Amino acid sequence: MEILDGKKISNQIKEEIAVEVRQMKERGEKVPHLAAVLVGNDGASLTYVGSKVRSCEKIGFQSTLIHLPEETTEEALLKQVENLNQNPDIDGYIVQLPLPKHIDEQKVLMAVDPNKDVDGFHPANFGKMALDMESFIPATPFGIMELLRRYDIDTQGKHAVVIGRSHIVGRPISILLSQKGKTANATVTLTHSRTHDLKTLTLQADIIVSALGVPNFLKADMVKEDVVVIDVGITRVPDDTRERGYYITGDVDFENVGKKASYITPVPGGVGPMTIAMLLKNTLLARERHKAGN
Ligand code: NAD
Secondary structure, three states: OEEOOHHHHHHHHHHHHHHHHHHHHHOOOOOOEEEEEEEOOOHHHHHHHHHHHHHHHHHOOEEEEEEEOOOOOHHHHHHHHHHHHHOOOOOEEEEOOOOOOOOOHHHHHHHOOHHHEOOOOOHHHHHHHHOOOOOOOOHHHHHHHHHHHHOOOOOOOOEEEEEOOOOOOHHHHHHHHHOOOOOOOOEEEEEOOOOOOHHHHHOOOOEEEEOOOOOOOEOHHHOOOOOEEEEOOOEEEEOOOOOOOEEEEOOEOHHHHHHHOOEEOOOOOOHHHHHHHHHHHHHHHHHHHHHOOO
16 A cells, blocks of 8 residues: 655645746746635634635645635625735635635635636636636535656556535536546546435545535445545544544544555645645736736
8 A cells, every 4th residue: 555645746846846946946937826714713723724824825836825714795895806806916826615604615616717716616717617718616525636647557447436516616526537648547436425326436446536515424344455545535523532522534444444545635734735725826826827818
């Protein structure tokens, strides 16, 4: 079994981006500028946004955090989004999800300028991705594809079973794996909460992408020998023995599935850090596209 080391690969990607940023500075060019909008004080969101902003600083990007109170109205948030759309200094931005219940998430995401939508959540980007056109690919599936590519995992004609059909992970990764391409051309089965007899399907899988958010869901008796396992799940499990009061775990029984797998991602240290690296990559792409006048 080999670990797909997302931490190591994400550091490589960040270093590659940092080199490009240094070259931009040497040429006297504007460096990429990522903004993040956070509404409220959800613990996990604060952690995610914090690490995105810190990563920007480390690689030489400009970053702006717009932290709005929980009671921010939908109208005020839409105004903020419009300001970011109009601000020529901002290359890309994200609106951290989930938003408070009184705000229509879809309405906000639809208001983001697709040319600055580095999360790739706008229908214009999602549609282009599905049609193999240049777009912003959502960072988590983009990170999974990059991890497979850098470890030279053979996906050609393989049976990939994706667990979970969310718009940010399951659905897009099923599209990307089924597309034409070197690290693609897989035969994909997209499964979800209404799927009958999931185990029969996972037992046939050469590659499993698990994105449902249930600890210990994928067990050793559900996978065949030499399977490639990508664990996207991130669940905070309460634990009083730890200083922060919880630990992070994925969807996969790592210890036992790992004994059968050819490759497996750990949690933490797998898909999570890749997601941040690819958000930065998308911001660099946004900067390059804006410079080129797109
Ligand atoms: P979600 O939480 O929106 O939905 C869960 C999906 O799992 C649904 O599509 C549902 O149909 C499916 N599901 C539920 N029970 C199932 C079952 N018994 N069998 C098969 N499918 C079932 O999905 P999400 O937003 O993609 O999040 C999934 C997990 O991935 C969460 O733990 C989340 O925290 C994590 N996540 C991690 C990253 C990262 O960077 N590593 C990024 C996004 C999400």
